Amino acid sequence: MPDLYLKKCRCPYCLKETDTKRVLSRHIRVEHTDMDGFVHYQGPNVYFYEPIQCSHCRFIFHEAFEKLRPDVRTLLETDILSMLPVLPFSATERSVKQVLYLYKLCLYMAQVTLQKDSIQAMLGIRISWMYRLLEDLEQELSWTMRSVQKYETIYLEYSDAVRTGIPHDVLLLRISDLYATLGDTDNAKQWYGLIFQSKTVSDRIKKEAREHWELYREQHPI
Numbered sequence: 001m002p003d004l005y006l007k008k009c010r011c012p013y014c015l016k017e018t019d020t021k022r023v024l025s026r027h028i029r030v031e032h033t034d035m036d037g038f039v040h041y042q043g044p045n046v047y048f049y050e051p052i053q054c055s056h057c058r059f060i061f062h063e064a065f066e067k068l069r070p071d072v073r074t075l076l077e078t079d080i081l082s083m084l085p086v087l088p089f090s091a092t093e094r095s096v097k098q099v100l101y102l103y104k105l106c107l108y109m110a111q112v113t114l115q116k117d118s119i120q121a122m123l124g125i126r127i128s129w130m131y132r133l134l135e136d137l138e139q140e141l142s143w144t145m146r147s148v149q150k151y152e153t154i155y156l157e158y159s160d161a162v163r164t165g166i167p168h169d170v171l172l173l174r175i176s177d178l179y180a181t182l183g184d185t186d187n188a189k190q191w192y193g194l195i196f197q198s199k200t201v202s203d204r205i206k207k208e209a210r211e212h213w214e215l216y217r218e219q220h221p222i
């Protein structure tokens, strides 16, 4: 695996260091990016190496995970960790099916450990992208739908970028792009419209939204 290296990560549960594979930055080559932010890589796929399984305690996590609450730690210890499978491929090169399984377990751990909704939604999107790679359109769109619903909840309960975990204008663009991915013209139009009319959205996000909406209109003549 010449394109990968071992990175040390601290497990949020047992706090020990565990090794995980990562793509060497000099081998990261972007081919193109889909409207919803999914990056296609020419070389090794960076997304394949985001979920981590701790080699000491089995916990499966993402580097975005935050500190675990004491009650959550107790729950993990009594009910969850011993049930988790030990996945040898979590320490090696991974296939798309293997990483899909890891992402699902990682999302389950995010739910159990009460990670922010923005982290759970981010993992949901990655699951939809893995289905895109597998060309399983039905599963892909089902996960896109779940993710956009999660992001809408985040929008309704928004406080600030730090607490919510995502800047407000990025969130608006994310929801718009996901509706565009679903081919939901009414909702895409409405959410992109919010961006175009907003006085607080940055010029960069407005420009990106305009490009995405134009592309959508070309692909879906109304």
Ligand SMILES: [Zn+2]
Residues within 6 Å of the ligand: 011, 012, 013, 014, 015, 016, 054, 055, 056, 057, 058, 059
């Ligand atoms: Zn651990």
